[in-house]
Each structure stands twice: as C-alpha cells, then as structure tokens.
Amino acid sequence: MSTVTTIEKLALHVGTNVTLRGWVHNKNSKGKLHFIQLRDGTGFVQCVVFKGAVGDEIFHALDHLGQESSLILEGDVKAEPRAPGGFEISVTGAQVVQKVEGFPITPKEHGPDFLLSNRHLWLRSKRQWALMRIRDCVITAIRRFYDEQGFVCIDSPVFTPAACEGTSTLFEVQYFDDKAYLTQSGQLYGEASAMAFGKIYCFGPTFRSEKSKTRRHLTEFWMLEPEIAYATLDDVMQHAEDLLCYVVKSVLERRRTELEVLERDISKLEKIVPPFPRLSYDEAYEILKEHPESTFKYGDDFGAPDETIISKRFDKPVMVHRYPHEVKAFYMKRDPADPRKALCVDVLAPEGIGEIIGGSQREEDLETLRARIAEHKLPEEAFAWYLDLRRYGTVPHGGFGLGLERTVAWLAGVEHVREASPFPRMMYRIYP
C-alpha cells in the first residue's frame, strides 16, 4: 500500500512505497530511462522511471512531459548519493494530471523584466522556492520571538486620515466622500497601543509612493514595528539586537537547505551574534572622514554609499545612534546630554543592503512635542489624538521599524529586494 507524503518527509519513508503529488521541474530522458525532477512545494526530488519497471503504457505517457506538467507518482524511496538531495524515487506507477507544453521559464538564463512579468510562474523556480521559504521562516521567527517575550500583536490601520510625517510619499485613495492615505508607518498607532498593552508589535504592509528605482526599494513592503512602554534608547537597541540574533539563528536552524540552494555563505550568518557594534553619529563621521570618495558633510543624513562604507567596516549589523535632530522625525526625543542630537538608531545590515531598522526613543512631554509639531509646520489638529497619549499617563517609550524584504534579502544574500517579495510592487511594475 502506497503512503501519500511530501518530499520534505521522504527521510521517514526510506524503503517504502510512497505517492508524491506535484509538478515536473525538469526532465531528462535516456532511451528506456526517464529522470524526472519532481517538485511538490515542500522540496525537489529525482524520480527514475525504467521502461521495464512500469511497462510501455506508463513509460510512453511520461515520454513528452513538459516542464510544469502536473503529475502523481508512486515509487520506492531510496537513499541515493548520486541524486541531488540524497533521496531518489524508483517509480512504480504514474498518473499524469495535466500534460504541459511550452512553460515560459526554462532552466536557462532570463532577464529581470521577463521574470517579473512572469512572477506568478517564476515563484515555482528553485531559487524562488528557497527565498520564499526563508521569508516565511523570518516571519514565523519574528512572531514566535514576540510571543515568547510577552508582546501583544496590535496591528495598525492601513487607511490613515493624514500623513504622519510628511505628505509627498503617500498613496492617496478615495474614501467614500473623503480622501485617505495608505499607511507609510504604523508607529503613531503603535505608541497608542503600547500605552494600552505595554509591549506591542504591529506587522503588516506599508506603502511609499516615492519614485525610487533602486535595488533597495519597493512601493509596498512589510514592516515590523515593535513599541515598548518605559523603554529608553538603550533598551530599543538591545531589543533590536536580540530580535536580529533570534531571527538569524532560526533561519540557520530551519532553512539550511534553502540557504545552500541560494549558495549563501553561511559562515557570514554564523558570525551574527551579540554584541553588535554601536557607533554614535559622530563616530561614524570619523570613519567617513577617512574616505575622500564620500561626499558626506557633517550634519547630513547618510547616503547609501556612506552606509556601505560604514557597514563594510564590520561583519555584523552596525547600530548608528544619536543623529542630528534636524534630519530626523519630529516625534524623536532629543538627547539630554546633547540637545543637538536625537535619541535614535539606524541598524545597517552588512554586505551593502543598507538600513534594515530605524528607531528611536519618543518624545513623551506634551509641551515639547507640541513645539516640535509647530517647528515641523505640521497641522496640530491631525495629531490631537496622538497628543492625548502625552496627556494621560505619559511615560518614556520607544520602538523601531524593521523592513522585512531588506532583512530577507540580507539573510538570503540576494541583490535586490524585489526577489524577497512574492509579488513585488515597484514604481514601474504592478503586474501580475
């Protein structure tokens, strides 16, 4: 009797007859012998069909199976060092669900335009399989981490009434007779939730209508935003370090095969252990001074090339803290030790991915915050509810935002964040 199972569980079935339900990933034929690389979503396995073993009828049914033909195979599981993955199926029976011809994405080279236009099919390739499973692992690790740490998931709304920091980067949508905007950050709502639940996180999609065309940008991406009552900047940095180490460890434990498919240098991930280097803005400036090719001027925010110079000094994520308050958001608390600086931190990932986390301790004083809103020429009415948080039981607090796709791109070692999103949205691309 044949047991229905999945490719990832084959190790439990060596020596028995199993049924696998999947798709033809690739096929080679040598006369009276077919090699079918079958994929079922959980993995890939080589299936060998001998004409003598299955008879003429089944053998010929498998003769002209194109890539991505859907197929149910029955066969004996063998440990086989010659086969990719270490296991092999000696096929004893087969049922072709659909015979396919002309699947567009062949095992040869393709360009990004073609692949992105065929994203719905590209997801079936081995590389995308590995990437999406790593993405899943990162998401699961994040949620497990927060659950273990006693955080409550309180999601922020996607429709928002107004800009939270500026207006130029928002997508405007019709909201009945009014206008609304797609959220660019759930943080302000996160602060309200932290005052209600203590330690919270929100995790959902975020939208930026900036006309960015770089390998680090999407118009829609997922952002994790923890917010912690009674947290200082040091607490926020410690928390970011704990989270990143937990996520890296989880990916190394649970997605090693996928990292190998991507030919990721695993030794680089194994170095991601505490403590991470912490660098003040002024100390980062000292590094940039040694690089005449940098156009950085003291007082500016760091540009992408500057971030690369700084992060290349280290083989771990770098935390750069206490930027000049002029280049940071209105809600960040200023450093009592140096009022020209904001109590903020950016975490720069290694290997040129850039900023994966931006966070801060928030200004908790009502009058100071009102003054900041006025300085930034923001309409106070829009922030009335936010100011209430400082009227009723205000406490020191802080949090950060982590870009999921940038984090996945870094861990998986891929060049472009678009591959870290199942259906990436970019300035010139909204299909499929």
Next chain:
RNA sequence: UCCUCGGUAGCUCAAUGGUAGAGCACCCGGCUGUUAACCGGGUUGUUGUAGGUUCGAGCCCUACCCGAGGAGCCA
C-alpha cells in the same frame, strides 16, 4: 524629478549603412545514470512606436513609449 545604459525569434544574445543570425525552448528520431544531459534533423521575425536622412537603415538623426541600474528619500 535627475543621471547612465538598454529594447532584434517564446528566452538569452549576435549582426562595418548592403539578402535577418546563433544557442536554448518547441517538434521528429537515437541512447539504462542524467544533473542547464548529449547526438542527428526540423519550425520560429511588423528589429519598441512614429517621423526623418540615404540609391539602400536593425545600425545614423529627432521625438515618444517601455525597461534596468544609480541619485535623492526612505525600511
């Protein structure tokens, strides 16, 4: 928004201003250990669009469209 590069077969690319090509995919045949299999044969074109220069334009010129990389801004 700005700068740079590109658009030729289903895909990846080639083609001094002079008949539009190759590899892969696909189709037919061969092969009992292939890993992007291999070997033999075959099919495949509005050269992004619209003008212009020229005896003649895939190639030169102008405008536009589409895409990629980067800057700025950000995660």
